[in-house]
Amino acid sequence: MRHLRIFVVVAEAxxxxxAAELLGMAQPPLSQAVRRLEKDLGAExxxxxxxxxRLTAAxxxxxxxxxxxxxxxxxxxALVRRARDGDLGTLRAGVPPxxxxxxxxxLLAACGERLPGPRVDLxxxxxxxxxxxxxxxxxDVGLVHQPVDTTDLTVGTHVPLELGVVLPRTSPLARLPEVELADLAGHDLVLFPRASAPGWYDATLDLCRRAGFAPRRVRHARNPxxxxxxVTAGCGVAFDQGPVARKEPRVAWRPLVGRPLVQRTAPVWPARGAHPAARHFAEIAAGVLSRDRTSVFRGDGHGDDGGDGRGDVRRDGHGDVRGDGRGGFQGGSPGHAGASARGGLPPRPWTVVYG
Incomplete structure (x- = not known):
């Protein structure tokens, strides 16, 4: 294994x-280790x-x-050290930034209630x-944005979350209840760094280009x-779930027509040697993400003057504006539909603008 580690460093450098400098060793013993490995394998x-x-084919x-x-x-x-130190009582779980x-x-509250055994290190x-x-x-377990290579991993329930677009409030597109991806042509795009989730990054840009939106420039942001x-500074548009954008009065969040951008998050854990609580955590996490997805689509939390996500008003096939039955209105009085869609709660005031 030591010779393999030396080989990998040389192969990458x-x-x-x-490579000898990186490993903190003299070059002659490093070269000897590589030669010994080549002799053992019978190949240059x-x-x-x-x-x-350069690397050979072998x-x-x-x-x-x-x-x-x-x-x-x-x-x-790592597993042997944890067992030796009695640290199997800690479940190390990763979540996206x-x-x-x-x-x-x-998620932490649900783990406290339903996962009483191990400590959860999020x-x-x-x-x-x-x-x-x-x-x-x-x-031990993670929540990752698909698509990813799941070789040697067990994958739990995929939770889809439809993304909308975040626009400067002064943008003409912010006046629309829904935005086509093609409407964003000519704009820059603010996106997470590719190194964070390469599969989802490439899929997002590919979908945008196929829909007629080829960003002039892609800027990167690590956190919402x-x-x-x-976006507030006018550096481009962005895709977001909605809750963070709705708290900022200088931007507007709008759904995308046809809901083309669906971010799928799934819990994953090692297929072999998994922590005993990994699968249970994955089930809890999928349930929490699903409830959050429902909450976001229902429009809970903060709305803006164009609506609040899936409870927004939107264009129908005739160019009119209508509710979608998920917290907006659909026939009759707005107050009646809003109350029925939200379980009899007092209706919220809705602003409908006819252009």
């Missing part, structure tokens, strides 16, 4: 002297015939395998980092507050 791993070191194959083997070794060592505070609160970690931590045994700040 493609420079023996630089590096092409040294040119000025720049070296390229070994690199992927070596990374996987080393990750498994790290995980095995864009998880709203109310969801985190509900960590804010990007999807890509969660996958690395799960592979190395430094995380910064994302909203960039």
């Amino acid at each position: 493609l420079h023996f002297s630089r 791993l590096f092409d040294r015939s040119r000025r720049q070191v 070296g390229t194959v070994l690199l992927d395998e070596a990374r996987e083997l080393l990750a498994r070794e790290d995980r095995a060592r 864009d998880t709203p505070a109310p969801v985190l609160h509900a 960590q804010e970690v990007t999807t890509e980092e969660q996958l690395r931590l799960l592979a190395s045994g430094r995380l 507050e910064f994302l909203i700040g960039l």
Whole structure:
């Protein structure tokens, strides 16, 4: 395993002297370790015939395998240390950085009620980092944005969440109850960094381009507050679940026509050697995310002058404005429909603008 670790560092640096510096060792023993590994495997791993070191075909194959083997070794060592130290009573769970505070609160409360055994150590970690931590045994369960490579992982229930668009309140598009993706053509887009969740990042941009929205420039924001700040400053439009945007009066959140952007989040945990409470946490988390999804679509919380999400008013096939039966109005008086849709609660005032 030591020789494999040396090989991986050399393969990534493609420079023996630089690899030796990274490993804190002299170059001769490093070169000897690589030669010994090549002798054991019966294949040349590096092409040294040119000025720049390159991987051979055999070296390229070994690199992927070596990374996987080393990750498994790290995980095995971590599990043994935890068992030795009696730390199996802690469940280390990862959640995406864009998880709203109310969801985190509900998740911790639900774990306190339904997962009384282990302590839950909730960590804010990007999807890509969660996958690395799960592979190395430094995380027991995670909530990741799909699509991801789930090799060697068990995947729980997928929870879909439809995203809307965040616009500067002064934008002409903010006057619409719903926005087409193609309407955003010519705008910059504020998006999370690709390294956070490459699969979802690429899928988002691909869908936008196919719908007629090719952003002039893509800016990056790691957290929802910064994302909203960039939109407020006129640096572009963004896609968001809604609750954070509705708290900022200088922006407007609008649903997208046809609901084309669906972010799917799923709990994942190791297929082998999983923490005993990982599956139970995954079930709890999926339930909390599903309830939050319902709450967001119902329009709970903060609305703005164009409506509040799925309880918004929107255009029908004839260009008129109507409610959608989820907290808006649909025939009769607005107050009656709003009360029935919300379980008999006093109706909220709705503003309907006919253009």
